[in-house]
Amino acid sequence: MSMSEFDWNLATVWETIAEEVPNAPAQVHGERAFSWADFDERSNGLAAALLDDRASRDDRVALYLRNSPEYMEVQHAAFKIGIPAVNTNYRYRDEELRYLFEDADVTSVVFHGSFTETMEGIRPRSPSLRRFIHVDDGTEPCPDWAVPYEQAAASAAGQVRSPWGRSGEDLFLLYTGGTTGMPKGVMWRVEDMLRQVNDVAEVSFDLGDAVASIRASLSRSRPVHVSCSPMMHGSGWFGAVIAMHQGGTVASLVQPSLDPAELLDLIDRLRVSSLTIAGEVFARRILAMLEQHPERWDSTSIRDVLTSGGMLSEASKRSLLEHWPQASILDGFSSSEGFGMGWSVATKEDIPPTGRFRPGRNLRVLDEEGRRRVRSRRQARPERQVAPRLLQGPGKDPAHLPDDRRRTIGGPRRPRHRARRRHHPVDGPGFPLHQLRRREDLHRRGRGGHPRSRGGQRRSGRWNPRPGVGSDRGRHHQP
DSSP: OOGGGOOSOHHHHHHHHHHHSTTSEEEEETTEEEEHHHHHHHHHHHHHHHOOTTOOTTOOEEEEOOSSHHHHHHHHHHHHHTOOEEEOOTTOOHHHHHHHHHHTTOOEEEEEGGGHHHHHHHGGGOTTOOEEEEEOOSSSOOOTTSEEHHHHHTSOOSOOOOTTOOOTTSEEEEEOOSTTSSOOEEEEEHHHHHHHHHHHSSSOOOGGGHHHHHHHHTTSOOOEEEEOSOTTSHHHHHHHHHHHHTTOEEEEOSSSSOOHHHHHHHHHHHTOOEEEEOSHHHHHHHHHHHHHSTTTOOOTTOOEEEEOSSOOOHHHHHHHHHHSTTOEEEEEEEETTEEEEEEEEEBTTBOOOTTEEEEOTTEEEEOTTSOBOOOOTTSOOOSOEEOSEEEEEEEOOOTTSOGGGOOBTTSOOOOOOSSEEEEEEOOSTTSOEEEESSTTOEEEEOGGGSOOEETTEEOOOOOOOOTTSSOTTOSSBBO
């Protein structure tokens, strides 16, 4: 592949990696293991299966899956043919799923066998769904209205492309979890997602000469990653994609919920180097198992821990770093609408206060009039400043999306234009406040000055629409 063929699409990055290191491990799940060549070939099969005689650029494929190799294979297939894959919360009930599939215009669903009964119930009431692919997880057999996943994965030889092609302008959808109303689909361009991943990965490519840069970088050691968080959430997905961006291996846990013994077995067996966890609840379970069996596992291979979606206390960070002294714990202040708004990095020698973040390089703080807030060097440093709005990175509308489907987060519809920025109102009663304690620090708190707790897990904050504006039933929400 020449530089002129690079299309600013994550599929092209992964295809290039598969060409360069075909026999390197890409996916591990229990006793199953797939090389990078396997990963790309199976994704081609899925892509071909999704291109039926009614296929179009407006198709969407839902990932109704727990963490597994199939999750990233279907994501790769969607990138290949230029359609969005829709992350699907597998804890949703029938009506919630119906709402999500209708809101996202889903046309195909890839689902684990354990969800067969739920799919059986909503299928007759969802006329836009026309293709179903069943992943055998040892529970329910494939029904006669679905295609077995392994059959679909073997349905193509060679690279698969759609009639409309693919590019960096393709739509990437990331749905919110629905904890603050109905789920909302945040729209990204695939190129913007590629740039986000490339910015934070340990190995970043020169995107001006991407293919040569990818090939040159793969001679280095490659990470082995486990997303303990569900890949249906942005943090779990993002952690896995960062590892794959570097030609690494993504290992997934077999048990449907976190089993710390299984995780530590996997770390020991595969020499896992990075993890994604969801804050305090995950950390405490891992620590309890390590303390109960201090000599059972060698987990010192861990170098990076990404935590997001829940607060992680200083005490838990300190305890984890006692077991993993070479590691860094990266606490991400992010949302579906914008990654990398702030970062807090803890090492054994330096553990920052909980909830304090250094702003990401693309973050800007605006005043009420929308002007960038910059403190004069001569101005006395204030005790605190409440940031009325945070502005995070550029966002662009996909050219093929109809005008009536574009909407700003919590705001009125606007005509399409290029290089719009994302504005997130964060002030107001009951909203999480994002404060500047120092010019270089971003502090996060919830109502009453501390993170709110839900289900025993501290939450990292909630994005709410501006009061009186917008609708939970809005379709795709433009970041």
